[in-house]
Structure formats: structure tokens, C-alpha cells
Amino acid sequence: MATTYADLGEEVVGREREIELLLAALGAGAHVVLEGPPGTGKSTLLRAVAGRQHVPFLFVEGNAELTPGRLVGHFDPAQVLSQGYKPEIFVDGPLIQAMRTGGMLYIEELNRVPEETLNVLLTSMSEGEVHVPRLGAVKAAPGFSFVAAMNPYDSVGTARISGAIYDRTCRIAMGYQTSEAEDRISALRGPTVPEQWRAQVVELIRSTREHSDVRVGSSVRGVIDLLGVASQLAAARSADITDWHLGLDAATVALSGRIRLHESCSRTPEEVVRELYEGIFGREPKEDDGDSSGEA
The missing domain is CATH 3.40.50.300 (P-loop containing nucleotide triphosphate hydrolases)
Known part of the structure; x- marks a missing residue:
């Protein structure tokens, strides 16, 4: 057949x-x-x-x-x-x-x-x-x-x-898959995490392909690695995986080497990753906010 x-x-x-x-x-x-x-x-x-x-x-x-x-x-x-x-x-x-x-x-x-x-x-x-x-x-x-x-x-x-x-x-x-497909791939191949937070991570990775300073963005592999790094950090720090600072650290590790900036760009990959992260998860929470999840 x-x-x-x-x-x-x-x-x-x-x-x-x-x-x-x-x-x-x-x-x-x-x-x-x-x-x-x-x-x-x-x-x-x-x-x-x-x-x-x-x-x-x-x-x-x-x-x-x-x-x-x-x-x-x-x-x-x-x-x-x-x-x-x-x-x-x-x-x-x-x-x-x-x-x-x-x-x-x-x-x-x-x-x-x-x-x-x-x-x-x-x-x-x-x-x-x-x-x-x-x-x-x-x-x-x-x-x-x-x-x-x-x-x-x-x-x-x-x-x-x-x-x-x-x-x-x-x-x-072959272009990139849809956000729904990338979310499904991440759920199948990455660790178990809150669905809403995983969807935000997918949105973050997809945003790397649209930034004006980025020549080549991240594939869905960036999602899978970010989820994995975040899970390990959460266990090591005894913190919630949705913690804003934990997520930024995981995003920096997973994405700063993946994205390729235009040669004319004077910024570092870390700076671009932080900007994109803040666009999805909000700005760095203040200590007296009482909520470090970073959800806007």
C-alpha cells in the first residue's frame, strides 16, 4: 500500500x-x-x-x-x-x-x-x-x-x-510551520510545562524572525531548548518555571547563539533577545510587585 x-x-x-x-x-x-x-x-x-x-x-x-x-x-x-x-x-x-x-x-x-x-x-x-x-x-x-x-x-x-x-x-x-504546529511540536518533544507559558515561548521564538535587526531567526528547536533549560533552572533554583528572570536566562542561553544579526547592527544578540523577551513577557518586575511571572 x-x-x-x-x-x-x-x-x-x-x-x-x-x-x-x-x-x-x-x-x-x-x-x-x-x-x-x-x-x-x-x-x-x-x-x-x-x-x-x-x-x-x-x-x-x-x-x-x-x-x-x-x-x-x-x-x-x-x-x-x-x-x-x-x-x-x-x-x-x-x-x-x-x-x-x-x-x-x-x-x-x-x-x-x-x-x-x-x-x-x-x-x-x-x-x-x-x-x-x-x-x-x-x-x-x-x-x-x-x-x-x-x-x-x-x-x-x-x-x-x-x-x-x-x-x-x-x-x-519549506518555510516555518504555523504557531499551532510549533506549539504542538514543542509539547511533543519538550518537557511538560504550563500550556499558556509554552504558547508565549513559541510566540517569543517566532518574534525572532521578524525583528529588524535579525537576519536569521530561531527555528522551533529554540522553543524546545528554551523549555528544557528553563525546566532545569526551575529545579536548580526551586523556582516556578514562569519566573520572569528564570525565563530570561533560559531565553538568553537558548537564543543568543541561534539568531544571526545583520552586519550593520551595533547591538549584541543578548540585547535583542531581552528586547524580544520583554515584548512577550513584559518588563522586569519590581521587587515589590509580588508577582515575578512577567505576564502582561
Whole structure:
């Protein structure tokens, strides 16, 4: 029975449309590029789809060190000295593994991969085979698919992907989920906390994506980490998790390293996080307020 988006809705929260589009593209025999900011569930989506379709899933981290040899594979040097170049001593790389088994090859951060390595991928997509020196042609088994992910916001160490890649792939844009979906994800993956306070934390994280000084805001991972840090601080301080100062400390720890400010911004990430925190939880309560929850 074919996998449907309904089968994966509980596993990949708030991604019903993207699941349907991905399954349609893969079902049509297409290769796919997922484009979107970090933390939007690209890897989770692909692992879930591969798992439900019961196909091998080969994960590769894209970076400048991903040479054609690392992607395709190599002959075992020790075995070559004693036996020569025999097919049985070739060590398959992730691309060849995926091609032989009809699996899904997933490359993260495709725009960090060297051009010469991309050229190997182009051959596998266009011809359905790769020619390996001293090994010969390796043909892709039925079901072989190549899926890549890219983060369009981080230009450091990245390069523009050639039109040849886009011409051979279908593109699915993945933005951030809705606030309801992010709240649900936080409830599933974070510690148990008061619902209203968790909703405010979700609102705080979402506000990092809209601040004029912030180039890249936080994903829902920021919510999960903030909830976790706050829970640990509450236990260590014997304080209520909704305590204003405790929440600010947790927000600073969870978010100050995640957000990316514009180069022209003269403020620190900590200052921006505090401003955003005060916008959601109110200004710092005075000692004689008698209520340190920070709720406006």
C-alpha cells in the first residue's frame, strides 16, 4: 500500500502539504531539492518518508570535504596491493549504495558541495548510472532517488547551485510551520510545562524572525531548548518555571547563539533577545510587585 501524507501527519507535524508534494514527486521518479531555513523539518520529513516506504536512507552532510571519492566510494588500498582492482574489494560510498539498493540519497546543505562532486550527481540523475574507474558502470536500481536540502539564508561557505541541478530536480520550498504546529511540536518533544507559558515561548521564538535587526531567526528547536533549560533552572533554583528572570536566562542561553544579526547592527544578540523577551513577557518586575511571572 502506498504511503500517504495522512500516514505521516503525526510523525511530521504541520507538513501535510509538503509530504503530499514530496511523495508525488518521488512517485513520479523525480529527484527533489528541499529549500528552507534550518529547523523546518526537512531531515525529519525525509527520514519518515523513507522509513514508511521501507527503502534504504543514506544521509550525507554536504560540505567542502565531500569529494567525488567520498561520495562514490573507493578500492580498499590494502586489498588492491594483494589482489589488484577486483570489484569485490570496492567500498561503496553513499551514492553507489543508494543506486545499488534503490534507496534514497539525502545530501544536506547541497550548496556547500564542491562543483566536481555535483557533476557526479548530475550524471547519476541524468543517466541513471555512474562510471567508476577500474570498476565500470554502476546502474541505479529501480526506486533510486536523490533528495537534497539547502538553507537559502546562510551564504557563508555556500555557492550558487547551477541551473543544471535545478533542471534535473523538483523544488519544494519549506518555510516555518504555523504557531499551532510549533506549539504542538514543542509539547511533543519538550518537557511538560504550563500550556499558556509554552504558547508565549513559541510566540517569543517566532518574534525572532521578524525583528529588524535579525537576519536569521530561531527555528522551533529554540522553543524546545528554551523549555528544557528553563525546566532545569526551575529545579536548580526551586523556582516556578514562569519566573520572569528564570525565563530570561533560559531565553538568553537558548537564543543568543541561534539568531544571526545583520552586519550593520551595533547591538549584541543578548540585547535583542531581552528586547524580544520583554515584548512577550513584559518588563522586569519590581521587587515589590509580588508577582515575578512577567505576564502582561
